[in-house]
Amino acid sequence: MPKILLNWVPTQSDFELIRNTLPDAEFEVPPWQNLEEAEILLYSPKTPDLDALIPNMKNLRFIQSLMAGVDHLPWSLIPDNVIVASGSGANSEAVADMALALALSALKFIPFYQNEMRMDLWKRRVSKDLDSLTAVILGTGSIGKAIARRLKAFGMRVVGVSRSGNQAEDFDNVASSADWSSEPYGDLIVIALPLNRDSYHMIDKDVLSRLGGTRVIVNIARAAIVEPQALKVWLQENPTSVYASDVWWNEKLSLQPVIVEQHISISYLPNVIMTPHTAGLTEYAQERMLTMACENILRFLEGLQPSGIVRKEDYSQTPWNEN
Amino acid sequence: MPKILLNWVPTQSDFELIRNTLPDAEFEVPPWQNLEEAEILLYSPKTPDLDALIPNMKNLRFIQSLMAGVDHLPWSLIPDNVIVASGSGANSEAVADMALALALSALKFIPFYQNEMRMDLWKRRVSKDLDSLTAVILGTGSIGKAIARRLKAFGMRVVGVSRSGNQAEDFDNVASSADWSSEPYGDLIVIALPLNRDSYHMIDKDVLSRLGGTRVIVNIARAAIVEPQALKVWLQENPTSVYASDVWWNEKLSLQPVIVEQHISISYLPNVIMTPHTAGLTEYAQERMLTMACENILRFLEGLQPSGIVRKEDYSQTPWNEN
Structure with a gap:
């Protein structure tokens, strides 16, 4: 039974949507009890500070971003073996x-x-x-x-x-x-x-x-x-x-x-x-992002190739991070 | 040789374009010498006051509007036998x-x-x-x-x-x-x-x-x-x-x-x-309007059905005119 960590507290309806798409998974939401067990991180940029989180997720294998852009992830902290997928396509x-x-x-x-x-x-x-x-x-x-x-x-x-x-x-x-x-x-x-x-x-x-x-x-x-x-x-x-x-x-x-x-x-x-970074802020885009992210996690869990896998070398030593 | 009256003074390049499209026609431009001979009126709304003009065009048979909208024509003064074509489609x-x-x-x-x-x-x-x-x-x-x-x-x-x-x-x-x-x-x-x-x-x-x-x-x-x-x-x-x-x-x-x-x-x-009535004001729209209007006059002269013929009953006793 894979454990999925969310880095934010979802609304009730969002959490229902997540559990409906991933009925067999267990979830860890803030305040987290056990960071070590979670193999998957479902990442929303709403709480962008992952610096304290990722180094303690010892079993992390897969990061699924809700958003298409993944430039704000703390790339220097993500171990080599962790696959990162962007939310590309959702909005x-x-x-x-x-x-x-x-x-x-x-x-x-x-x-x-x-x-x-x-x-x-x-x-x-x-x-x-x-x-x-x-x-x-x-x-x-x-x-x-x-x-x-x-x-x-x-x-x-x-x-x-x-x-x-x-x-x-x-x-x-x-x-x-x-x-x-x-x-x-x-x-x-x-x-x-x-x-x-x-x-x-x-x-x-x-x-x-x-x-x-x-x-x-x-x-x-x-x-x-x-x-x-x-x-x-x-x-x-x-x-x-x-x-x-x-x-x-x-x-x-x-x-x-x-x-x-x-x-x-x-x-x-x-x-x-x-305009104030509002392109993705539509009536249905948030729900669509969540659904597509969960479906991609399902793909990963089923041993299929997740879509939107990020080439990590594109984000190593990027000029906008201090690493 | 049909005579075409223009109700405005065209620029040199516009007049060249008109004459190239209608090589066999004669033109009457302001200040008009002879209103009676012209059978065709090529109408631009740039000088909208047609009230003194139309009643004196005794041989008028056809009015071609440059613009799609013809609501500003002095409808009550246009004799029944005169065909009116709009510039519909040009822009x-x-x-x-x-x-x-x-x-x-x-x-x-x-x-x-x-x-x-x-x-x-x-x-x-x-x-x-x-x-x-x-x-x-x-x-x-x-x-x-x-x-x-x-x-x-x-x-x-x-x-x-x-x-x-x-x-x-x-x-x-x-x-x-x-x-x-x-x-x-x-x-x-x-x-x-x-x-x-x-x-x-x-x-x-x-x-x-x-x-x-x-x-x-x-x-x-x-x-x-x-x-x-x-x-x-x-x-x-x-x-x-x-x-x-x-x-x-x-x-x-x-x-x-x-x-x-x-x-x-x-x-x-x-x-x-x-916005200030600027939809049709593009680099090429004016030229296209002129070309299409002249081509439609040619169609009329050749005895073909001009396009954009206006149903005159749509403009009789309109509430925005005093007639």
């Missing part, structure tokens, strides 16, 4: 919806018009025909694919960018990160990558200066994929470009430890559109 | 893009978040899963269809509403206006109808009071399809509903004569999203 549709909301808001100037109209200012701008644009999606995972499907409905040419550059469904073409970074292009660039060693500060001064022009950059992934000081300069030098983001370097929620950068007030630039 | 894709930008902004709270974040307020809301929503599109013409295609990419159930209720491509179902008005529903309602006798004040107190609840209404058609006093009450009574509109009763552009209603400050309600 892809919701996150893709937010990516489109940010992209269209920027391309059609919605929040800028809103504020002008409130001041009784009738100031019309010529916007782009969306079917004349090339969108570049950094990341061709389940979120990237969900974004691509939506953008195609607007008649855009959609290019994916991934480490391999392997072609993928729903994209007109896929380029490799190395190729795209050395010659960046795209009228609309959507960041849909996990934050890891390769993607950290991928959008830096070099990429941005070569990009130039009138562009919209949407970020629904992690702030630290963008180097904030370079972004600030680029936004100041390209006033017709827009950065529309759901994620921030100094987030005011405990989802993510406050990362590396000191606070930089990008938020006061006129060409920035901001 | 459908651009208008549908704006409809989606407004809908997603409202459903994902973008302009509200934007203003809160600027005030350093981190206030997260639970949003709807778009694939759980039913969208109702009032109008199943080329704009309605273009909106439907886009909404399907978000997994919504999409219902069209038209006078006939005849089924149409890209819609999961089509209801008749009469049926929908008596039992209105839809999480997202997009107004994509021409303003005419039937649609004037179609969204009135009765419809809104039966609708209730948490809804998003998007208007990219004409303001006067909505009765503003009833809308105001409904928005005040349903603070979680949002009205997101590109069109206004008191527009500050000469596109549309100021219509019936006195100014009502809906714009100061918190649950309103506003």
